[in-house]
Amino acid sequence: MSDLPLLTLLVLCPFAGLVAVLLIPGRYAQALRIAAALSALASCVVTALIVRAFDAHAAGYQLVERGAWLPEAGIGYHVGVDGLSLPLLVLTAIVYLTGVLVMWELELRVKEFFAFMTLLVTGVFGVFVSLDLFFFLFYYEVAVLPMYLLIAVWGSTRKEYGAMKLTLYLLAGTALVVPAVLALYVTATVHTFDLTQLAHAGFSPTVQRIVFPFLFLGFGVLAGLWPFHTWSPVGHVAAPTAVSMLHAGVLMKLGAYGILRVAMTLLPEGAAYWGHTAALLATINIVYGALVALSQTDLKFVIGYSSVSHMGIVLLGLATMSVDGINGAVMQMFSHGIMTALFFAAVGFIYDRYHTREIARLGGLSRAVPVASAFFIIAALTGAGIPGLASFWAELLVFLGALRTWPVLAVIVVGALIVTLAYSIRVIVLAFFGEPREPHPVVADITPFLSLPRAILAAVLLVLGFYPRLILDVIDPAARAFVEALR
Amino acid sequence: MVSLNAVLGVATMLFGIGLYGLLQRRSLVAMLISLELMLAAVSMNVIALTSRAGADASMGQVVVLILIGVAAAEAAVALSLFVAIHRSAHTIDVEQLSEMKG
Amino acid sequence: MSGPIQAALLAQAAPLAASAAILLGLRRHPAAAAAVAIAALGAGFAASTYLVLAVANGSAMAQAVWLPMADGRGLAFGVLLDTLSTTMALVVSAVTLAVMVYSLGYMAGDPGFARYYGFLSLFAAAMLGLVLASNLLQTLVFWELVGLASFLLIGFWFDRPGPAAAARKAFIMTRVGDVGFLLGVLLLIRTLGNATIPELVAQAGPGGAFSPRFTAIVASLLLMGVIGKSAQGPLFTWLPDAMEGPTPVSALLHSATMVAAGVYLVARLHGLFAAAPDVMRVLLWVSLVTAVAAATMAMVAEDIKRVLAYSSISQLAYMLMALAAGSVAAGFFHLVTHAGFKALLFLSSGIFIHHAHSNAMREIAAHSPTRQRAATIGLVSGSLALAGVIPFSGYFSKEAVLATLGVHAGAAALVLAYLGAGLTAYYAARMVFLTLRGGQQHGSPTAPHPTLAQQAAATMMGVPVLVLSALTLILGWTGSWLAARLSPGAEPHAALELGAGPLTALALAGLGIALAWREYGAKGAARTGFVDRFPALRAFFADNWYLDRLYGASVVRAAGWLSRAARWHDQQVLDGAGDGLAAGTTRGGRMLARVQGGQVQMYVAIAVAVLVALAVWLAYAEGLR
Amino acid sequence: MSRAWALLPEASLVLTGLMIFAALMAGEQRAVLARRAARAGSVILLAACVASRGVPLVIFWGTYRVDAFSQLVKLAVAAGFALSVLIARDGEGQRADARGELFFFLLTSASGLMVMASAVEAVALYLALEIASYSLFVLVPLRERFPRGKEAGLKFVVVGLASSALTLYGLSLLVGLAGSTRLAAIAASPALVTGSPVALFGLGLFAAGFLFKLALFPFHFWAPDVYEGASHGVAAFVATASKVAALAIVGRLVAAAGPATASLAMALALAAAIAMTLGNLVAIGQRDVKRMLAWSAVAQAGYIAVGFAAFTAAGIAAALFYGLVYLVMNAAAFLVVARVARDGANPSLDDLRGLHRRAPLLAATLLLALFALAGVPPTAGFVGKWLLFRAAMAQGWWWLVLLGAINSTVSVYYYLIAVKHAYLLPAEDEGAPIALTWVDRAACLALCGALLILGFYPTPVYDWAAGAADALLR
């Protein structure tokens, strides 16, 4: 089995889905859905094979594949996976599958939707396996651009504005990253875009200090870094369910992953030099996001700002540059990904049925649609950092790392947990408890088939919340090696 | 013998005068005249620079002959266009032919 | 020692499994759900009993690595079995079992019956986990989970606005304290590399690695959690509101067990707290003030459950007082007796409420309450225990607490504690009189003949009440056993030694009861208290000493303002900057487009000008050669 | 293989020319016949360019050189010609009596461009440029039902002739400095090697004519008017073949300038910076799709100049590669524009509405083409820009690269606006489906395929471009 080029196969799974979707005529909606689902399923299977083939105890990249591509320009095909990226692959596979299932009821322009969605997922997988900076950014943008149409065509509230804003912000981020990457390529002793080789290039402190902020801010935009986060809530609100899921669940992780995999790996000294600033911004992210979420009136806006806040935790974990922090950050990426996916899946159902997401117009949903509401509540509780759900452990590790490095920030961030709980509970109480604030159509609770994707996500949260080592044992050796390399 | 710089100076002035006409005259035909003046300045340059001692004089003359051909072609195309423009726009005032902007 | 370990694991796992099974699979099968829950908890109760018997002294611990950490070893979670934890486990499982049985009747017919048992099982699992945890982080985990269970159970009738709001308030307010707890734990892990309870207690003690300052910081942070969870000091106002939940829940979580978790934590880490005397002094005074303050509030409350809630706050304060003064045994003793009589009081009042469909004492009185025999017995005996009347259990434990205070705390503290005791007797008696004695008998003078199901329900509710009533007479005698068990070296406290202290206490209790009788109990009494004569004072007492208003005006308003400010900033400043940049770019494009003005000569001129500039620049940069 | 094999493209040019000429001699059917001849000829031409690949040749006393560079450019020109002929369909939009001649002049222009690629002597190079330009000068004004076509032609001619005068002035200086008109001699002349300002300026002036065709600032002003004013086929040719060939010659001049030209590099860099910014910003406000494409072309010329500003083999190779990609993506865009347009009129953004329903294939082609123009993967535009920026960065042009990257972001805005119209907004009148012939479909698919394949695996083409750049520098 280990001879198979599993990582390439993984990227090809959604791509094959794309090709299949393109080949099937648009009028066979069901066939299109099945094609997408099959490709998602195949992604899951390949991911499972990767997990099986992965040796958690070994540090360094595994399942490496290399190939010549454009040697004159220093570009080569180089993929590999380590403990930091493996969880994200699993995350993507899960969100992909659940995302396809969640959109099963879609009737509008099904073919195009799944085409763009599979393209997006191709990009995401590509980023997580790429070890060549060219391909990293190649896939990075592949993942970003379909968002525009996915939101603009199939979205809701202010969809064109949201879609355009999102796209422009993200591409502006890339506009900082690309020159920075090229600058690294140029200043390195070896003229290559290969991450593993560049990591040993030994950039001078000056270069590191100058280039790091470009990479940090550039990737940070996608990670929802304050003050460049405003695209994210607006985009989430506008996006259709599966796109919100993929976007908040996976795509925002690309930014954080970029900081981890590119900025910090290549520029440890720069990271150390800018560590304070990064941590400060991350703290602002956490507190600010939570505060803004507290007074939102649209369910999706609450989730959007909670994502900003939670991504702040990821960034803070990264900024600590410690084993605990990195462990926590990667786990938080995973658990937040699953959590927001569940969030959006739950809200998506509600919006589909009630045609509103205004908290002020909802209320009493737990009575009307108990199962669907339960999914939201589980996600909200995960977001609030309740133990027994995955995020708790991740946040704990991040806080611990932060407490070692920046005690004051850590205290502020832990204090912000009150606000986090407050906005989560506020939504639960206002939208799901109490009585309906206005007459709603009587709707049936979620069907078992539509529950399935949401249940998968909830189960992942619960299982990891119960036994975090399932994922941390994979991350830990890699995080250890990563931190070792930083020194 | 005339100094090289003297000829080059005259050519430069001729070029400058042509340029002025090109930039200032409203009549398309006058602009074409100005352009031809500029081409003549170029020809003068070439001849001046190739008729010095040690330069490839015949090459210069060949080049200028070709330039004369170019000037003729230019005139042919430009003038026919002016006529066509006049036919449809009833003017060859370049300042009035400025509908396309932005 | 593997037997007790397995028993301890069983005690936690059985309710957890029951909870999962009920919530996932048995939501539409109430009977099965209840059976599963009670069976699981029965197993838990049996295991706890076995543990108490098996662990007579010493301690045992078994751990497994749960969380990999920077130090390479990781945080180990497991069970810590010693006399304290096993005893607490028994108390918890016993009360929970009683409440579960009681709820069979109380919750019968509720549409959320199965869900109720699911949550209850979840709570039991979390509470037992908290009690048996070997690692302080593990404690925190379960601490939060009982908080979650509390949220879910307070908000059990989530479609009513009251419970929903109360649940929210409880969750958020306790989270305020929990933040301190979390910081304390993080600090410990950061310093120690782990948070295994025996180890950190050892490090805090004499000869340990912790500096006094560090110990003090950690202790005060942990204390925040205690204050939040045990509804003390400024963070108690959530507890009265929490009474919006079903009464059995109030009995279980909000008086007997969960709120006692804070007390348990102090007892559990007594070694650490003892090493921070300043913090203990703070705790002492916080609890003293809380005890009196809560008593004053109980004096004016009209809702029977609120009276009980305030009394819980007050009694929890007594427990903490004892711990702060240095006696684990006394504090824990009061915890045990309080668990018994307070559960009893709630369950009894639950029966009244069940019949009167009201929480208001005067309303209950109008529904011929004495017809509920078991409840009446329970209420009276529970109140006597609460008031500290000999020979009910409360007397003994409160005596132990007061004695400890007398020895270790000084006169001022003692005076306050006695004042509280007197007020306790007063409001306990007031409650009994108000509830049981004669309103005009309106409502249902002739109750319809109860159906069979109602009779069964009555039995389900009556049996636990009677058992607990009996316990109020028994538990008082366990003091010396407990003391021997918990602090073997210490001198056992004499149970029946009527010195000056006990006599004073009894006298105060008598005084309080007498006053209550004069104002509420006697025939023709005005049924208004002396506080009612001072409306301002009454309002002050009735309104939680205006603390909620204070919070509303300060913290909540500030948070709201901050949130709106942040939102405004986000939309106008940050988003505005982004949009402004976009608009500016567009406008810039429009301005640049003017260069393309349509005049072809201008185009040529621009090109020529650029070339002239190039010529000058080349001459300048390269030098004329 | 015979050396003469290398002249296959030139021979095909003559053949095609004769075919079209013969067709024009026919009576009633002359336009149709000319079109058929042009189509057939374009296929022959393409085949000839492919077939003659790799055969080097030098003739005419060393003034005409066939090498990797010229073959690459010829292939590009042939492709551009073929696509323009395809896009022009029956010459709709062109004045009725000039529909047949359209193909003839396109061919003469293409022949000029092809000769330009091989000419290594300045006068011949200039004349080839003029042949290519004059052919277009006469085509642009002959727009049907669009009075501004004349004005567009006027702008084209005036700016073109002015540039040509500047070119000649530069040529006169170079002749004096080098004593020869051969590019090799000019490049080797002491004045240029030592970086004398007059030599550099002379070279810069000489480049003016080619920068004019490339529409690089400050010679870009004609582009929006001509794109808008010319009929679709002509505009497509101007935007593709003509531009790529001009780009190649600029590359040749950059190679001639040699590496020791910091100040010229700075000038190019500034021009690139202004062009990118100007083009992208002004494009935002456009409603006419062709005019928008023109402004975008101004910006694209700026990107290309970024590669040239590096003054290295890598930079030239990147620019050549980008030129090829540019040809494909622009041809794709113009194909869509031409098919969406009714009766050869210019489509506005609103005419794109509902395109995804009216013609999914066209919509997809437009999407890919615009994304490629924006430099978004997986299209070849991304690789192309990456290589350009890489070359510039290697020479320390960090601010230029940064500006270019930011400009790409800005450009996405208006490309997405077009995409939005095609994919999102419904057609007002529930627009009728657009019928496509199988040739159109095949062309769409081929262009999309090319964009994607070049995006995923550019290696062979880039290697060719690198080889061409090497040929220039040898």
Added chain:
Amino acid sequence: MNPGTLVFGISAATALVGALLAVGLRNIFHNILGFALAMLGVAGVFLGLGSDFLAAVFVLVYVGAVAIAMVYAVMLSHPLDQPARPRSAAKVWGAAGLAAGAAAALWMLVRGAPWAAGPPVEPVGAAGIGARFLTDYVLAFELISVLLLVAMMGAVMVARQNREGTGRW
């Protein structure tokens, strides 16, 4: 002052005065006349530099052909009846300034340029020019003929008035 210088001086003056007339006068016919004069002057300069053949061709083509074509075009297109609008002073001064600046810049560069020097070459006549045309400038020679062909065909097509698609040349 030797005769060469004298001839040059007169020719140059003629050329410049002619050029000034060509761009400065308001009447387009006067402009054309000025242009012809300037071309004569340029031809004179050529003569002074020893390029007599060239001078002859120059006069022939410019004065004989181009100027005449211009006259034709003016007659076909110029709205002589319309009164000329006044010139904009800003445009005049702007154009003059820019042209002067350009000339100055060119002069600055050209004045002391390191012109190439090589071995002496014998003076050439028409035969030498013809030889060059058939050797290394044969490509250029071919191209100029194509260019002229294209220009002629194009000019005819553009200026043609008939609008049916059937016209023949």
